[in-house]
Amino acid sequence: MISLEGAIKFNGGGNVNHTLFWENLAPNGTGGGGEPSGELAKAIDNRWGNFDEFKKQFNAQTAAVQGSGWGWLVYDPSDKNVKIMTTPNQDPVSITGCVPLLGVDVWEHAYYLDYRNVRPDYLSAIWNVIDFDTVSRRFADAK
Numbered sequence: 001m002i003s004l005e006g007a008i009k010f011n012g013g014g015n016v017n018h019t020l021f022w023e024n025l026a027p028n029g030t031g032g033g034g035e036p037s038g039e040l041a042k043a044i045d046n047r048w049g050n051f052d053e054f055k056k057q058f059n060a061q062t063a064a065v066q067g068s069g070w071g072w073l074v075y076d077p078s079d080k081n082v083k084i085m086t087t088p089n090q091d092p093v094s095i096t097g098c099v100p101l102l103g104v105d106v107w108e109h110a111y112y113l114d115y116r117n118v119r120p121d122y123l124s125a126i127w128n129v130i131d132f133d134t135v136s137r138r139f140a141d142a143k
Contacts, residue, residue: 013090017070020103025129032129039143040101040136043082058084058104059123068107071123073135074098075142082139099142102135
């Protein structure tokens with residue numbers, strides 16, 4: 001019998017991850033860009049001190065993904081805290097028990113045409129199109 005577990009994890013995870021990714025993007029000035037507010041901003045400030053430090057840490061950890069994968073801001077219900085994590089390939093965050101709030105695709109197809117192989121430049125620019133209203137709603141729903 002052929003095991004489907006790997007194929008389901010890869011293809012199903014890719015579907016879930018990309019859906020989350022596209023939902024947390026919006027054009028700059030029409031929802032994208034800016035900074036989080038409200039409870040999400042408080043959670044980020046409590047964890048990293050300020051939004052700029054969060055972005056610095058997120059970008060560094062996500063840029064360090066070897067090969068293809070994802071960078072995530074997640075809510076961990078076990079300690080009621082936000083965290084940065086990465087996943088390889090198309091592995092979904094849900095298998096860790098955490099709730100994805102923000103996902104950034106670092107497969108080369110996400111950035112190669114604009115940034116070539118300079119992943120850090122892509123990660124610096126992605127914040128201009130992150131829709132923090134969507135990310136904040138996910139945070140409120142996760143709590």
